[in-house]
Amino acid sequence: MDDDFIELDRVEKVFDVRRKTGFLRRERRSVRAVDSLSFTVARGEMVGYIGPNGAGKSTTIKMLTGILTPSGGRLRVAGIDPSRERTRLARRIGVVFGQRTTLWWDLPLIDSYRLAHRMYRIPEVRYRENLDRCVELLELGELLEVPVRQLSLGQRMRGDIAAALLHDPEVLYLDEPTIGLDVISKSKVRGFLRELNAERGTTVLLTTHDLQDIEQLCSRVMVIDHGRLMYDGALAGLHEVGESERTLVVDLERELPPIEAAPARVVRVEGPRQWLAFPAAQSAAELVARIAARYPLLDLSVREPDIEAVIARMYAGGTAQDEAEKAVS
Amino acid sequence: MVDAGARWAAEEVPGGRVREGVRAYFLIAGMWIRSTMAYRTSFVLMTVTNFATTALDFVAILLMFSRVDALGGYSLQQVAFLYGVSSTTFGLADMVIGSMERLGRRVRDGTLDTLLVRPAPVLAQMAADQFALRRLGRTGQGALVLTWALLRLDIDWTPLRVLLMPVMLVSGCAIFCAVFIAGAAFQFVAQDAAEVQNAFTYGGTTLLQYPPTVFATELLRGVTYVLPLAFVNWLPATYVLGLPYPLGLPEWAAFLSPLVAAGCVGLAGLAWRAGLRSYRSTGS
Amino acid sequence: MGAGRLYVAVAAGGFRRYATYRAATVAGVFTNTAFGLILVYTYTALWDERPHLGGYDLAQAVTYVWIGQALFKTLANGGGGVETELMERIRTGDVAVDLYRPADLQLWWLATDLGRAGFELLGRGVVPFVFGALFFDMALPADVITWLAFLGSVALAMLVSFAIRYLVALTAFWLMDGTGVIQMAWLVGWFCSGMLLPLNVFPGALGEVVRALPWSSLLQAPADVFLGRADPLGTYAFQAVWAVVLLAAGRMVQAAATRRVVVQGG
Numbered sequence: 049m050d051d052d053f054i055e056l057d058r059v060e061k062v063f064d065v066r067r068k069t070g071f072l073r074r075e076r077r078s079v080r081a082v083d084s085l086s087f088t089v090a091r092g093e094m095v096g097y098i099g100p101n102g103a104g105k106s107t108t109i110k111m112l113t114g115i116l117t118p119s120g121g122r123l124r125v126a127g128i129d130p131s132r133e134r135t136r137l138a139r140r141i142g143v144v145f146g147q148r149t150t151l152w153w154d155l156p157l158i159d160s161y162r163l164a165h166r167m168y169r170i171p172e173v174r175y176r177e178n179l180d181r182c183v184e185l186l187e188l189g190e191l192l193e194v195p196v197r198q199l200s201l202g203q204r205m206r207g208d209i210a211a212a213l214l215h216d217p218e219v220l221y222l223d224e225p226t227i228g229l230d231v232i233s234k235s236k237v238r239g240f241l242r243e244l245n246a247e248r249g250t251t252v253l254l255t256t257h258d259l260q261d262i263e264q265l266c267s268r269v270m271v272i273d274h275g276r277l278m279y280d281g282a283l284a285g286l287h288e289v290g291e292s293e294r295t296l297v298v299d300l301e302r303e304l305p306p307i308e309a310a311p312a313r314v315v316r317v318e319g320p321r322q323w324l325a326f327p328a329a330q331s332a333a334e335l336v337a338r339i340a341a342r343y344p345l346l347d348l349s350v351r352e353p354d355i356e357a358v359i360a361r362m363y364a365g366g367t368a369q370d371e372a373e374k375a376v377s
Numbered sequence: 378m379v380d381a382g383a384r385w386a387a388e389e390v391p392g393g394r395v396r397e398g399v400r401a402y403f404l405i406a407g408m409w410i411r412s413t414m415a416y417r418t419s420f421v422l423m424t425v426t427n428f429a430t431t432a433l434d435f436v437a438i439l440l441m442f443s444r445v446d447a448l449g450g451y452s453l454q455q456v457a458f459l460y461g462v463s464s465t466t467f468g469l470a471d472m473v474i475g476s477m478e479r480l481g482r483r484v485r486d487g488t489l490d491t492l493l494v495r496p497a498p499v500l501a502q503m504a505a506d507q508f509a510l511r512r513l514g515r516t517g518q519g520a521l522v523l524t525w526a527l528l529r530l531d532i533d534w535t536p537l538r539v540l541l542m543p544v545m546l547v548s549g550c551a552i553f554c555a556v557f558i559a560g561a562a563f564q565f566v567a568q569d570a571a572e573v574q575n576a577f578t579y580g581g582t583t584l585l586q587y588p589p590t591v592f593a594t595e596l597l598r599g600v601t602y603v604l605p606l607a608f609v610n611w612l613p614a615t616y617v618l619g620l621p622y623p624l625g626l627p628e629w630a631a632f633l634s635p636l637v638a639a640g641c642v643g644l645a646g647l648a649w650r651a652g653l654r655s656y657r658s659t660g661s
Numbered sequence: 662m663g664a665g666r667l668y669v670a671v672a673a674g675g676f677r678r679y680a681t682y683r684a685a686t687v688a689g690v691f692t693n694t695a696f697g698l699i700l701v702y703t704y705t706a707l708w709d710e711r712p713h714l715g716g717y718d719l720a721q722a723v724t725y726v727w728i729g730q731a732l733f734k735t736l737a738n739g740g741g742g743v744e745t746e747l748m749e750r751i752r753t754g755d756v757a758v759d760l761y762r763p764a765d766l767q768l769w770w771l772a773t774d775l776g777r778a779g780f781e782l783l784g785r786g787v788v789p790f791v792f793g794a795l796f797f798d799m800a801l802p803a804d805v806i807t808w809l810a811f812l813g814s815v816a817l818a819m820l821v822s823f824a825i826r827y828l829v830a831l832t833a834f835w836l837m838d839g840t841g842v843i844q845m846a847w848l849v850g851w852f853c854s855g856m857l858l859p860l861n862v863f864p865g866a867l868g869e870v871v872r873a874l875p876w877s878s879l880l881q882a883p884a885d886v887f888l889g890r891a892d893p894l895g896t897y898a899f900q901a902v903w904a905v906v907l908l909a910a911g912r913m914v915q916a917a918a919t920r921r922v923v924v925q926g927g
Contacts, residue, residue, distance in 0.1 A: 063659060115493040117657045131657065135397075138496035150491050152408055154415040159408065166404055168496060195415070422841030430848045437857035443864045445710040448703075569684035576695035584699050591706040596698065 052124075053251055054089040054112065054219065059121035061107050061275070081107040083275035084121070091218070092249040094241075096266035096283070098256060104275040105255045109221055112253070113143055126218055139168060142212035146224030149208055151196040157207050158192040161214060168215035175214060182210035185240050202233025209237065213244070220244070222254040226261055238264050259283075259352055293325040295351040296335060301344035309339050320346075328352075394498055401497030405505035413509060420511060427514030431464055434586065435522055449590035454529045455618055460586040461523025462610040466549030467582035468516030474504040474554050475512065477561035478578070481568035484656065493657075500649055503561065530618070538617050541631065545617075548634035549609035555641035556581060556606075558649050565652030581606045589615070589623050597624055608637040667764060668772040675743070675776025679784070686784045689734060693789045697730040701797060715861035720800040721888050725859050727793030728884045731786035732815065735778045736822040736879045738850040740843070743774045744826040748843065751833035757922060766919075767911055771823055778819045800888055807886070810893035814883040817900035821878040824907030825850065831911070834918040854879040861885075875903040 061082040066075070082104045089095055099105050110116040111123060114130035114137050123130060128137045151160045165175045183189050186206040191199060199207060205225065212220060225241075226234045242265060244250050256262060262269055262283055269286055271279040279286055296312065299321050306314035312326035312335055326335055332350045339345065413420050438460060442453040451459075480503060483489040492502045532538065560574030567573075581600075589597055589611045601607040601624055615622045616631035680686075701723055708719040717725065734741055747770055750756045759766055793799060802808060829846040833839040851857070853876035860871050860881045871877060878900040885891035 110490065113494050115490050115657065117654075119658070134493065135496045135498070138494055141494070143491075143494040145491060148488060148491060152412060154412040155408065159411065163404060163408055167401060419841045423844065426841060426844045426848060430844070433848065433852045433857070436852070440858055440863060441707055444714055444862060445707060447710060449706045567684055567688075569682055570688035572685060572688035572692050576692040580692065580695045580699060583696070587699070587703050587706075592699075592702045596702070 050091040052088040053091040053093075053126060054087075054253070055122070055124045056088070056108075057086050057122040059085045059108075059111065059123050060119050061104070061111060061116065062119045080275050082111070082118075085272070085275065085277055086121075087270060087277060087280060089251060089253065091251055092245070093268060094245045094252040094266050095254070096256060096262035096269045097253055097272065098262065098269060099272040099278075103273045105272055106223065107275075108272065109223060109253070109255065113141060113221060114138065139215060140218050142215070142217035142220040144205075144208050144212045144220070144222045144225055146205070146222070146227045149196070149204055151204065151207055151211060153197050154195055156193045156195055157188065157199070160196070160207070160211055164211055164214045170215050174216060178214045178216065179210075182213060185243060186210055187236065200233075202229045202236075205229060205233065205237060206240075209240065213250075216248075217250065219251040219253065222252065222256075224256055225254060226256065226258055234258075234260075241265055294328050294332065296324045296326060296332065296339075297349045297351065298322045298324065298339060298343070298345065299347040301346055304343065307339060307343060309335060398498040398501035401495075402501040402505045405502060406508035409505065409508040410510055413511070423509075424511040424514045427511050428518050429514075431468070431515040431518045434464075434583070435460060435518070438586070449588040451588040451590065451620075454526050455620070456586070456588060457522050457526035458530060458618065459588065459610055459614055461519050461521075461526050462545060462549060462614060463582050463585035464519025465516055465523055466519075466546055466609055467553050467578070468512065468514075468519050469550045470553030470557060471578070472509070472512035472516060473550075474557045475578075476505070476507045476509075477503055477557045478564075478571055478574060479503075479506065480561040481564035481571045484565065484568045489656070499653060500558070532617060533619060541613050541617055544632075544635060545610060545613040548613075548638040551638035552606065552609050552634075552641050553578070553581070555638070555645035556604075558642075558645035562645065562648035562652035565656045577604065577606075581609075585610050594623070601626075605637045605641065608634040664764075668768055671764075671769060671772035672776035672779070675773035676780045677776075679777050679780040689785045690788045693730040693733055693785060694792050697726055697789050697793060700726045700729070701793070715859055716890065717859065717861070717888070718800070720798050721890075722859070723793065723797050724799040724801070724888060725884050727790050727797075727799065728887060729856055729880055730793070731790040732782070732818070732880055732883065733856065734781040734785045735815070736818055736854070737774075737778070737781075737826065738822065738847070738854045738856060738876070738879050740847040742823070742826050743770055743777060744830040744843065747827075747830040748833040748839050751830070752839070760919060760922065767827060767908070767915055770827060771820075774823045774826075775819055778822075782815070802887060802889060807889060811883055811887040814886045814893065814896055814900065817897060817904060818879045818883055820904040821875055821900055821907060822850075824904055824911055825875060827911045828907065828914060831914045831918055834921055850876055850879070853877070855881045855884075859884070875907060878903050 059082060060080065063079045063081055065077055065079050085104075085108065097105055097108070107116065111118050112125055112130060114134035117131040125137060126140055128140070130137050151157065152163070161179060164170070170178070183192065186209065188203075188206060188210060191203055191207065196204060196207065209222075209225065220241075222241075226237055229237065238261065241252060241254075245252055245265075252265070254261065254265070267282065269279065269281065269283050270277060271286065295315075298307065301320065303320050304322075306317060307322055307324060309324065311330065312324040314322050315325045316323040324335075324339075326332075336348060339348075435457075438453075438456060441448060442456075446452070448456060480489070483492075483503075483506075489499075489503075492499050495502065556574070556577050560571075560577065563574065564571055584592075584600065585606060589607065597607070601612075612622055612626070613631045613634055616628065622630070704722045704726055705719065708714055708717070708722050712718065714722070733739060737744075747756070750759065756766075759769065762769070794801065802811075826846070829843060830839075832842050836842060853860075853871050853874055855871075855877065860868065860877050862868075863871055872881065882891070882896045882900055886893050886896050
């Protein structure tokens with residue numbers, strides 16, 4: 049049971065989409081949002097669930113949380129069929145929707161927690177312990193009496209995460225938990241999740257567009273596209289499969305011919321600024337050192353490939369050249 | 378590795394779904410009351426507006442009676458009686474469950490999903506959403522008119538007539554609740570058509586404010602046999618007032634309101650379940 | 662692009678935006694028709710009791726009901742115009758963006774609202790009116806001139822309606838939460854425009870007062886032109902005066918509000 053804490057066996061989700069084709073005519077067709085999806089997640093794992101928009105990510109999460117009923121296949125979370133026992137499951141999971149707060153807008157933050165306390169019937173002692181812990185680790189102490197509408201995006205996100213954890217969920221679903229946050233908030237959120245997972249053994253499943261979320265949190269990544277699992281494994285492996293490239297942006301003292309530093313190659317030149325694409329697996333430091341030795345450098349920065357680009361490369365959707373150009377534009 | 382403390386959460390909740398729903402309803406409604414108190418001036422203004430909006434309905438009736446002595450054979454006091462029952466019951470239903478009309482909006486902007494991941498019936502959460510005490514304005518105004526009518530009317534009070542008063546108010550409120558639930562269920566299918574239910578909710582209460590004798594027979598049949606709004610006040614009220622009901626129904630029909638209300642609530646509940654099921658399988 | 666063409670484009674945008682909500686339009690038509698039915702029967706009982714009440718015969722009273730239902734959404738005298746959106750923009754501060762547009766704030770919103778009103782007239786107004794004409798005995802004018810005069814009066818009613826709602830929306834510059842004000846405004850507009858009861862049925866001094874207020878330009882004025890009970894030119898003059906006065910008031914309040922925004926820095 050602990051190895052297949054979350055278990056999907058050929059799960060499908062088919063939507064009927066009606067499209068207007070004329071003034072009154074409508075065309076009906078089926079869209080397979082999730083197509084024969086099978087995977088298991090062990091208790092205590094921290095998994096990144098990624099894919100382009102419309103790939104079936106959120107449909108999967110909605111089925112896992114009991115919001116949507118699968119059209120076929122078998123799905124279990126902690127031994128519970130989410131669609132049949134939605135409320136029973138609700139007591140055992142925590143959900144954070146990144147762009148949609150569940151906190152009470154006009155009330156002090158603490159009031160949202162008091163509601164959770166009663167709605168989930170959390171025993172007094174547990175509630176105190178969990179609240180104190182979240183307050184400490186997420187640095188919410190100053191914010192508890194502040195109306196939610198006055199919180200910054202980052203503060204609100206931390207508040208939302210705490211709200212999802214007061215009832216000791218065994219699994220936490222996070223949908224874009226760091227979207228729109230500043231660097232400091234991001235790192236606070238990530239640090240907290242790491243600790244939660246390590247200490248409590250909470251299983252975490254997160255969807256994100258931010259590769260750093262995955263890099264810093266998840267030992268395992270699942271990539272979904274067109275409703276199918278395209279990759280399941282470590283993040284490093286994903287880079288290999290996708291042969292992804294990072295980009296080095298170099299500001300030279302003056303306009304110069306394209307830098308030569310194989311295997312990196314110049315993909316764009318704009319006055320004294322040049323963009324070089326190089327394999328993600330290669331060390332940036334070594335490349336920088338080589339360039340610095342031969343060219344008059346003013347400034348430089350390294351850009352990580354974003355998930356979209358990595359995934360796009362996985363399907364050989366275009367030549368390597370195209371992708372590198374997309375990454376710099 | 379698993380935290381032992383987490384096990385408490387898996388235990389089943391005491392009490393059935395209904396009890397759990399009622400409990401969640403009060404919890405959420407309480408939060409909304411506190412939220413509205415954050416804008417006190419606006420709250421006062423809105424309560425007054427709510428009172429005044431509905432009062433103007435009655436002013437219109439008063440204006441009519443400034444020009445005529447009877448409407449459809451009913452005196453001002455008799456119309457006020459119908460008006461009072463219709464407004465009070467509708468006002469209560471609107472306060473308790475009226476927020477359900479926002480369902481279509483929640484489906485469109487995706488916030489319905491946040492209700493589905495909480496351990497409480499969605500119906501209860503939806504009904505308590507945006508709970509507003511200011512809606513007491515309408516009920517208060519209806520109750521005021523009803524009291525005035527009762528004081529001015531010369532009713533031959535028998536035990537049955539006395540008994541029928543609370544029965545009428547409770548059943549009427551339940552019937553309007555059923556209309557709200559059914560309307561919300563319909564919005565699962567047609568999210569943009571929220572306004573249709575206004576015809577039955579606001580339209581319904583307006584209709585019932587006037588004597589049944591005013592309306593065409595087909596319309597009366599419709600609201601008696603098909604969408605039984607007539608059981609909110611027309612049928613029981615004509616019995617209390619000792620007036621004939623235009624469709625020539627037997628006298629005991631006036632006492633059917635509780636049964637009709639139970640039936641309506643049951644059917645609306647089924648419609649709601651079907652609607653929610655369809656949402657969970659289509660996600661739109 | 663000339664200024665005139667800009668505002669025509671804005672109005673067309675308003676029209677199109679409302680035209681996309683097809684299900685909502687159908688729902689609105691249904692609801693307006695249902696309310697029309699209730700009112701028609703009530704009025705019938707009223708006019709049975711007192712023929713020629715307010716100078717109308719029964720057919721004219723019934724016609725009045727269906728004109729009211731046809732214009733209800735167009736004139737937004739029960740809410741539903743652009744004022745909610747404008748208030749929201751003021752509240753969130755987005756209005757600052759509007760202020761820096763090379764277009765006049767009031768004219769911009771007027772154009773949007775006229776586009777909306779135009780759609781509501783065609784999309785929501787025609788069907789309930791035709792329904793009424795098919796199933797009830799109505800007093801329809803025989804000559805084209807009266808129909809055109811009616812449309813002219815409706816156009817002026819749109820202006821007055823907007824001018825009132827624009828003033829209401831601007832209160833959001835001073836009030837944190839304008840929901841109460843807006844509801845109050847809808848309520849007064851709904852009652853004083855004669856949606857519940859024709860204003861000429863209002864008794865005595867109350868009647869004199871409501872008939873002189875701007876809201877009587879909304880429904881009573883076009884209805885009386887349609888029913889041939891009022892001289893179109895006189896009615897136009899009455900409506901135009903209110904339109905000018907209220908639009909000018911709107912400009913003054915807008916100027917004060919703009920100063921406020923500039924002082925506060927947005």
